[in-house]
């Protein structure tokens with residue numbers, strides 16, 4: 427009864443997928459499902475404002491200041 431083949435459900439379409447190293451797209455059933463899922467949260471990323479640049483450069487300045495001073 428010990429089957430080494432494990433199956434998972436594709437997070438995108440719910441299809442059962444064999445979990446193996448041969449399956450590049452695991453846990454997805456196909457490249458298409460993988461791209462759709464990645465695209466879903468990648469597009470959320472684009473909605474974030476680019477405010478993070480300012481505190482980061484301010485931090486860099488203080489670090490430079492310390493090393494100089």
Ligand SMILES: [Zn+2]
Pocket residue numbers: 436437438439440441454455456459
């Ligand atoms: Zn799928």
